[in-house]
Amino acid sequence: MNFKLKDIVPQLITVFAVVLVFGFFTYNAQINMENRGIDFGYGFLSQESSFDVQFSLIEYDGSHSYFRAYLVGLLNTILVSVIGIIIATILGVIVGIARLSPNYLINKFAAFYVEFFRNIPLLLQIFFWYFAALRALPLPQDAEAMFGVFFLTIKGLYVPAFIWQNFNIFLYSVIAAIIAIIVIRAHAKKVQENQGKQIPVFLISIGLIFILPLLSFLIGGVRLSFEVPVLKQLATTSFIYEGGVSLPPELIALTLSLSLYTATFIAECVRAGIQGVGKGQKEAAASIGLTPNQVLKLVIMPQALRIIIPPTTNQYLNLTKNSSLAAAIAYPDLVLVFAGTALMQTGKAIEIVSITMFTYLTLSISISILMNWYNKKIAIQEK
């Protein structure tokens, strides 16, 4: 009996303390809300929002509901995270490999990059790009075209818009190409394991991803034309570009700083991963006659990936969470649109902050579940 009591008492005390704290908070919240005449509820989500958002992926204006404003913010957050993750991964892998280069200059250059960018607060970098670097860009009327079609101005980057005909057929062709590549890869792996033959998967994949969409142009009736942005004069000194797609400077500054910052951490993960593969593995692979490319592809990378992926996942999560710093430069992400503007208008502090936090929690947990699944898939299968 005594033994059991010893087990239960600490737990009871902890739970009691937690319940006490939460109870205290809810009790106060109730009283405070009663005093201020606010009632708790999520009904405001369907009310008309009556504020505008300057950059939105879906159709939105003041007549839409708060819930749609929330979606706008969420989509903007996801957009910036996805672009950031892609750029950061590419850059991080290149820098990580460069840090292991036998070339002294490349090695030091990569090290300099890593040490430089990761020791400066991200918020400072965002401010730097947005308030200092991008403000030095030319006005729309002075901007010179890059490759004749891109215009980088103080008001953002203007790129040509794609105008598709029969876009769905093109999409199907890309999906078909991807499925075909997956099937071929699986087949190649099987052939390699059973017969030891190598099929040039990479070349075939590249071919497929180009040829199938090309076929869709030739046979499927897909047409693509570009709408190039054109300078238009509004007033004597005020110019804008019309047509094409415009990326606001906030988005550029944010993706740039997020990816430059996160790439340093990914580079360190990649370096640690490749260094973590024993030297003997390389030597053994070379001694059975594999070419350097084969050594990298078949021996080093599969083992290094196991070390690289868990910390890199963490960095992806960090990037997603750091994208909330967008609020500081008025990029309309979830925090700015929802926890900023919507909160100011409705005053529903508890509801809105809790929805925002819950959204980020869901995003984080879903990324980590996805990555855990992938990690498990490539983990060593012990027999």
Add this chain to the structure above:
Amino acid sequence: MSNINFLKPDRTNLNTFLYLGSFLFFISILDVFLNSFFRLNLTGFLPNFLSFLLPIVLGFVGLYFIRIEYSGIKNLDLLNKHINTNNFNAVLSLLIIFIIIKSLPPILSWFVIDASFAGDTKDVCTGSGACWTYIKVWMRRFMYGMYPNAEQWRINLSFVALVLLGSVGYFATDKFKKYLTLYYVVIYPLIAFLFIFFFISGGPIFFDFSYGIIAAILSVIIGFFIPSKFKFYYFLIVPLALYVILKYFLFFEEYIELGKLDGLNWVETGAWGGLSLTFIISFFCLIFCFPIGMAFALGRRSEFPLIRYISVGFIEFWRGVPLITVLFMSAVMFPMFLPEDFFIDKLVRAIIAISLFEAAYVAEVIRGGLQALPRGQYEAAKSLGMGYWKMHIFVILPQALKLVIPGIANTFLALVKDTPLIFVVGLLEIVGMLNLAKTNPKWLGFAMEGYVFAAIIFWIICYAMSKYSYNLEQKYKTDR
């Protein structure tokens, strides 16, 4: 075949290739150098695009010619080994050399040559370079925020005193070494707390709070000398009694007036700012997040399921949300959760929020260390008859913490880099002050200088911290 052999450098005609290669390499570097430093274009007679590509082609051929294996010349071999192993590496090396040469003149001229240092108005900044005058004029604001100029010696004095007190560990003789942990964990934070919240703020509002802290610390210190038989009862009664004695018998209201340190003006925390605020916040969060994180790390590995679930929930919650929403919560949501007449200063709220947030990360790092310890350590400690606390304090934690020094250092680094986010609750540390100064109508257009200045400061702090943690890691490395 002989033609190819002629082009392939080897030792037999070493000198020919060496001189030819070095000459070409030198020419290519010279071309870029003159181009970038003196705006001279040696190859101006060529068409534009050739003139642009020529240095890299020349340099590439030059490097190809001097790539002679085992030439017997020590420097040449070193050069080849480090920057000239194959064609690809040669091109990359050349590109990097050219980028450095190209980017040096504009950077130098912006930083030093064309920059203005003198004067104290905007008018002196006419050159194309940086306007360091701006930084000079605003220096006090960047360092101390809105803290009154006349009172800034209080911050300086506090920081100097705290640095001196903090360095005690280096001078302690062996006799006192064993008390150092106690000093750093308990006494030093208290002194720092008193300094910052009484000397810098100059107000009495935290006094009541401090009685509690003094009572707790005194009772812990005395507790070391109490026989373990009575310890339980001792801790049940004495802290409370001490608190009552301190508050109602020792310190009367007159002492509180004295506590204002006659002549010190009250400076509200809203006026604090600049780099000193960065230090204050980092320091307190660092002190608070460590024990909280340790508690949750132990909780997550506890054998009691309820405690474990609560710890997991806490850790995963804080790790899943961005700090900016946590600060939002502390700014707009937290006051709703408190009794109406209960007011917590926004600096304290920010410190609590950041501490809880970072504590979750510290907890995960420490848990990693705990998991990395072999089971044998736990079993050995248990077999010696140690209880849970004894086992952890004397056997497990010292080893686990040693293992996780780099992880902890990274978390602390992240903490320092996260401090600018407190702009959300309306506190302006150095980055916030920069944004404020930038919008001053008298000093428009110097955003770049400000951010570069802050970046240099943060870079120095963070780089020094990471190097220090690396040294610690090397120092405490124990082979198993």
